[in-house]
Amino acid sequence: MSVELDMTGRKVVVAGGASGIGRATVTLLRAAGARTCILDLAPEDAGGAQDERIAMDIADESSVQSALGRAAQVMGGLDGLVNTAGIFDPSTISDTDLSLWNRMIAVNLTGTYLLARHAIPLLRKQQSGSIVLLASGVALVPPGPGSAAYVASKGGxxxxxxxxxxxxxxxxxxxxxxxxxxxxxxxxxxxxDNNKVRPEIVANYALQRAATAEEIAQAILWLTSSASSYVTGIAMPVDGGRTFH
Known part of the structure; x- marks a missing residue:
């Protein structure tokens, strides 16, 4: 492991850290020496005994504010915020009723806003801080018909x-x-489909496969670390060559 990716002493909150990309991110952060705190609807399902775990509803402001405050108190401050929490639905716009639209925006976009709003004052108390948000390749180039609410939320x-x-x-x-x-x-x-990857989906990717959660977590780790100290405001595609940005 390079010196630049040494996260020893860093305190990082991972929203959505109980599964998927979030859980893989927690694993890599801890391996690099960071102290982590998982914020999730079901935090008891994640990590090991060394992880701090706090229940949080990302769509509820009081829950977000309370969870972040408690995380900072438990860890003795906050250096980083990673938000991997989100929901997905492939519905076309004609099949997206208002309740689905509102839920997608509430979790994916409003939840991101709430986390940033209440984390930034905590991060400003440190000498430096990093926020990494999980957008999506569909925010750069929509995948085709469907997923209208998801695409809109990730574009936001x-x-x-x-x-x-x-x-x-x-x-x-x-x-x-x-x-x-x-x-x-x-x-x-x-x-x-029937436990086999659908070829028509991976055909859109130059690498001809889907990513693992760990491959996305590697990019998150780099952006959280001091190795990316002169990088801010970017949209980093980790998409196997679908968008070629």
Whole structure:
């Protein structure tokens, strides 16, 4: 492990850290020496005994504010925030009723705003801080028909991240990771058919496969670490060559 990726002494909150990309991120952060705190609806399902775990509803402001405050208190401060919490639905716009639309925006976009709003004052108390938001490759190039509410919510995350990068500077860096298709429990029903990866989906990717959660977590780790100390406001595609940004 390089010196730049040594996270010893860093205190990082991972929202959505109980599964998928979030859980892989927690594993890598801890391996690099960071202290982590998982915020999730079901935090008891995640990590080992060394992880702090706090229940949080990302769509509820009081829950977000309380969870972040408690995390900072338990860890003795906050150096980093990673938000991997989110929901997905492949519905076309005609099949997206208002309740689905509102839920997608509430969790994916409003939840991101709530985390940033209440984390930034905590991060400003440190000498430096990093926020990494999980947008999506679909925020760069929509995948085709369907997923209208999801695409809209992730496009909002991308724009919010860019705005926050300017507002939070110079002490806090804000970046977005834009994954392509990742093989996680959230995407499995779309990616797989009879336990086999659907070839028409991976055909859109130059690398001809979906990513693992660990491959996305590697990008998150780099953006959280001092190795990316002069990087802020970017949208980093980790999409196996679907968008070629």
């Amino acid at each position: 995350v991308l724009s919010l991240g860019r705005s926050l990068a300017r507002e939070a500077a110079p002490k806090i860096r804000v970046n977005c990771v834009c994954p392509g298709m990742v093989d996680t429990p959230m995407t499995r029903t779309v990616l797989h």
